Amino acid sequence: MIRIRTKLMVFFMALVLLLNGVAYFLYHNGQRSFEQYNHILQRLFLLNEVTQKTDAVYESLNVYIAEQTPEHYHEHLQKRKALKQEQQQLAQLIDTDKNHLLVDNYRHMITSFLEECGIVLDAFQKQKISVYPVHLTDAGDISRFIHETTLDLVNQELARYDDHYHHINQKSNYSEWMGISIFISAVLLCTLFVLWFSRGITKPIKRLSAAAQDISKGRFDGPPVEVNTRDEMRFLSNTFNDMRSNIRTLVKEMEEKSELDQLLRDMELKNLQSQINPHFLFNVLNTISKTAYLEDADRTSDLMDSTAALLRYNLANLDQPTTLSREVDIIHHYFFLQEARFGERVQFETDIDETYLSLAIPHMTLQPIVENAFIHGIESYEAGAKIQLRIKGDDTCVTVEVIDNGVGMGEETRQKLLQMEERTDAVHHRGHSTGLGVKNVMKRLELFYQQSDIFDIKSELNQGTKVTMRLPLIEIEEEDHD
Numbered sequence: 263m264i265r266i267r268t269k270l271m272v273f274f275m276a277l278v279l280l281l282n283g284v285a286y287f288l289y290h291n292g293q294r295s296f297e298q299y300n301h302i303l304q305r306l307f308l309l310n311e312v313t314q315k316t317d318a319v320y321e322s323l324n325v326y327i328a329e330q331t332p333e334h335y336h337e338h339l340q341k342r343k344a345l346k347q348e349q350q351q352l353a354q355l356i357d358t359d360k361n362h363l364l365v366d367n368y369r370h371m372i373t374s375f376l377e378e379c380g381i382v383l384d385a386f387q388k389q390k391i392s393v394y395p396v397h398l399t400d401a402g403d404i405s406r407f408i409h410e411t412t413l414d415l416v417n418q419e420l421a422r423y424d425d426h427y428h429h430i431n432q433k434s435n436y437s438e439w440m441g442i443s444i445f446i447s448a449v450l451l452c453t454l455f456v457l458w459f460s461r462g463i464t465k466p467i468k469r470l471s472a473a474a475q476d477i478s479k480g481r482f483d484g485p486p487v488e489v490n491t492r493d494e495m496r497f498l499s500n501t502f503n504d505m506r507s508n509i510r511t512l513v514k515e516m517e518e519k520s521e522l523d524q525l526l527r528d529m530e531l532k533n534l535q536s537q538i539n540p541h542f543l544f545n546v547l548n549t550i551s552k553t554a555y556l557e558d559a560d561r562t563s564d565l566m567d568s569t570a571a572l573l574r575y576n577l578a579n580l581d582q583p584t585t586l587s588r589e590v591d592i593i594h595h596y597f598f599l600q601e602a603r604f605g606e607r608v609q610f611e612t613d614i615d616e617t618y619l620s621l622a623i624p625h626m627t628l629q630p631i632v633e634n635a636f637i638h639g640i641e642s643y644e645a646g647a648k649i650q651l652r653i654k655g656d657d658t659c660v661t662v663e664v665i666d667n668g669v670g671m672g673e674e675t676r677q678k679l680l681q682m683e684e685r686t687d688a689v690h691h692r693g694h695s696t697g698l699g700v701k702n703v704m705k706r707l708e709l710f711y712q713q714s715d716i717f718d719i720k721s722e723l724n725q726g727t728k729v730t731m732r733l734p735l736i737e738i739e740e741e742d743h744d
Contacts, residue, residue, distance in 0.1 A: 273455055284444050288437050295430045305419050308351055313412045315345040320405050323379050327386055342376060368411045375404040466495040470502055482510040565602055568595040587619035589628040593651060596629055608647040618655040622736040624706045631664045631729055634700050639668025639727055660733045667726040676719050
């Protein structure tokens with residue numbers, strides 16, 4: 263999926279890179295033209311400096327001959343030195359393949375001019391009157407030749423500058439047209455992108471809006487909203503289609519459930535006539551128990567009493583806490599009924615420290631654990647089955663252990679129990695008189711004590727199971743609930 267933000271970032275980055283590339287290209291071309299133009303100007307300035315300094319050397323020599331002062335002598339030497347420096351730059355700036363001979367001759371003329379000026383200066387200082395005027399005239403002639411050659415070189419440079427000017431002008435026009443073209447292209451590109459991008463958002467939104475209006479009017483069977491883009495709009499449309507499909511399924515389920523509820527209400531009305539009041543059942547069991555007692559059927563009377571106690575306790579309010587003592591009493595009743603049913607096939611053992619029987623505990627905690635050990639652990643045994651209930655404690659907690667020597671369970675099943683994963687009702691409640699499973703007990707213990715490390719299970723296949731509960735010390739007053 264390509265996000266909308268990614269599309270915008272890629273487009274703007276491409277646009278910025280394009281504009282910066284064009285700007286750099288134009289700047290680079292302008293900089294090169296400026297460097298070429300500056301180089302031509304430096305050449306012209308150098309030729310002009312050579313001409314001016316040649317004249318300055320010749321004039322300073324005449325002034326020195328006329329004035330004969332040390333100041334004019336030093337001034338003449340400085341001007342000669344400056345002319346030599348300009349002469350050294352000629353080969354670097356002026357010399358080319360086309361004017362190599364002319365520039366070389368130009369440099370030699372400057373050298374000859376400086377030599378003639380040196381001869382004049384030396385002859386004048388030695389008072390060779392017949393020598394220095396001739397060489398002074400030669401120096402003046404060489405100075406005129408230098409002027410003429412300078413003009414020739416300047417004309418050549420101006421001719422080259424004219425070609426360069428036309429070239430720069432063409433490049434400037436080309437850059438101008440290129441800038442205009444790129445600007446127009448960028449505007450068109452941005453316009454096309456905005457149209458494409460806005461259409462990719464507004465068109466799916468219109469489709470989603472139309473589909474939402476259909477749903478608001480109760481029409482859930484419309485065609486799915488299709489989006490061709492690969493961005494958040496496609497994800498949104500797919501989510502919307504799934505939502506409409508789920509709503510359609512929920513509406514259908516609600517209709518089916520409504521029909522089922524109607525059928526159930528009809529069945530409830532029919533079953534009201536056949537329901538038996540639990541208190542009436544308790545009274546009947548008590549009557550049967552007393553009758554068995556009067557007829558000297560003591561064991562039958564005890565079985566009735568245990569059955570009534572279990573039924574009454576199981577129908578009590580699960581939200582109210584009870585004591586460990588009452589839970590143990592119910593386990594004794596349960597043991598008594600199971601022993602009457604299975605005889606010597608099963609053996610029940612208890613090891614209980616009565617010091618901790620006043621501990622507060624959630625209603626219906628031990629019986630589901632014992633039932634689970636019996637049904638899933640030892641019920642299939644023909645002999646030698648055994649369940650143990652151990653209660654012991656210390657200053658911090660009371661430890662309750664339910665141990666069986668049954669078929670045990672694998673590690674995967676043990677982990678599922680500890681993680682309280684959902685199980686089907688067929689497995690969860692099969693054969694239980696309480697209708698409660700281990701998961702329910704674990705959850706109620708965690709909520710009651712506000713701790714998550716209360717329950718532990720140790721088991722191996724064909725090695726039995728040991729369920730351990732570590733209950734914090736909380737006591738309540740014993741009440742008579744019989």
